[in-house]
Amino acid sequence: MMYMRGFIDRYQGSGKAGDLSWLLQRVSGVALLFLLLGHFFIEHFAGVPVDYQHVAARLADPLWKAFDLTFVVFALFHGINGIFMNIEDYLHSGWRVFWKGFFWVAGVLYLVLAFITILPFKG
Amino acid sequence: MALNVGDKVIFKVFRYDPDKDKAPYYKDYEVTITRKGMMVLDGLNQIKWEQDPSLSYRRSCREGVCGSDGLNINGMNTVSCMSHIEDYNSDVLVIKPLPGFPIVKDLVCDFDDFFNKYYAVKPYLIEKTPPPARERLQSVEDRAKLDGLYECILCGCCSSACPSYWADPDYLGPSALINAARFVFDTRDEGSDERLDLVNNIHAVWRCHTILNCIHACPKELNPTKAIGMLQKEILKRKF
Numbered sequence A: 001m002m003y004m005r006g007f008i009d010r011y012q013g014s015g016k017a018g019d020l021s022w023l024l025q026r027v028s029g030v031a032l033l034f035l036l037l038g039h040f041f042i043e044h045f046a047g048v049p050v051d052y053q054h055v056a057a058r059l060a061d062p063l064w065k066a067f068d069l070t071f072v073v074f075a076l077f078h079g080i081n082g083i084f085m086n087i088e089d090y091l092h093s094g095w096r097v098f099w100k101g102f103f104w105v106a107g108v109l110y111l112v113l114a115f116i117t118i119l120p121f122k123g
Numbered sequence B: 001m002a003l004n005v006g007d008k009v010i011f012k013v014f015r016y017d018p019d020k021d022k023a024p025y026y027k028d029y030e031v032t033i034t035r036k037g038m039m040v041l042d043g044l045n046q047i048k049w050e051q052d053p054s055l056s057y058r059r060s061c062r063e064g065v066c067g068s069d070g071l072n073i074n075g076m077n078t079v080s081c082m083s084h085i086e087d088y089n090s091d092v093l094v095i096k097p098l099p100g101f102p103i104v105k106d107l108v109c110d111f112d113d114f115f116n117k118y119y120a121v122k123p124y125l126i127e128k129t130p131p132p133a134r135e136r137l138q139s140v141e142d143r144a145k146l147d148g149l150y151e152c153i154l155c156g157c158c159s160s161a162c163p164s165y166w167a168d169p170d171y172l173g174p175s176a177l178i179n180a181a182r183f184v185f186d187t188r189d190e191g192s193d194e195r196l197d198l199v200n201n202i203h204a205v206w207r208c209h210t211i212l213n214c215i216h217a218c219p220k221e222l223n224p225t226k227a228i229g230m231l232q233k234e235i236l237k238r239k240f
Helices: A019-044 A052-059 A062-090 A095-118 B040-051 B112-120 B140-144 B163-167 B173-184 B192-199 B213-217 B224-239
Strands: B008-015 B025-032 B070-073 B076-079 B092-096 B103-105
Touching (some): A019 B224, A052 A062, A062 A095, B040 B092, B076 B213, B173 B224, B192 B224
Parallel strands (some): B008 B092
Antiparallel strands (some): B008 B025, B070 B076, B070 B092
């Protein structure tokens, strides 16, 4: 669309059309429905006491590591992608570049933090 | 509220003449019900013809086909020629131009941007094969797929009711997108690839957040959100 080629549109990243982020938002949403409810059930309703000993024992299991990493990846993506949608809705100046960059950096840092916390954990 | 002949209704009309007024204001007019079933447009005509000729508003066919008189009446976008005064159950009708559009004068909005976005989706039959000797035929079932898409009168009520349209000046809006769908799902059309390519854009189908105001606003009772959903599904189906 020629008339739409504004200055700011150049800064929208490689997934320009927005179809992939729209689709992944739905995929991660459905995944979170199970991951979040599962997490909630295990932490609060399964009858296992929530203290360091029990949580640490569970987190030492590679399968639970996989569960928690999947959870954190989908939750981060879903949350930050949602913020991106808001930014694209309401910001049309250079601030869009700043805030998208800010959440990219924050998201990547958080992901690294999650991985270095969960992966090497031995109990 | 049943209105009888002789009853009075107050029209609080948005007035703004950029040449004379510093700021917009509301002016009250007393409209007399002269016959049963008067439309809001009849009331506006009464004001213009009998009380205040300086009032500006668009109207043409007065029967819900031309789409000229999209207005915001008591907070709802609709066309004034399809709205009975008595259906509002109120002695006072607040009449504003369509929200989100630049105002030219009084109730007249600037539709340039709206129509440019409509033209952007190529709202016409694109043909690549030479036409048959007689007309291009379509089965009754294929024709029925266009019900709920082709009836759009371009009054602007849906786009003007859409918060995504207000927020993103580049968003094509529900009206342009339902018209894109009208041709994408037409079996006689051969331009759906280029049309889907156009609407597969961050400022087009993916800007819709299913707020559903457009369905509420449409005076022809169409469903632009569903049409946008059909386009999204079609794009993803062809790509993945």
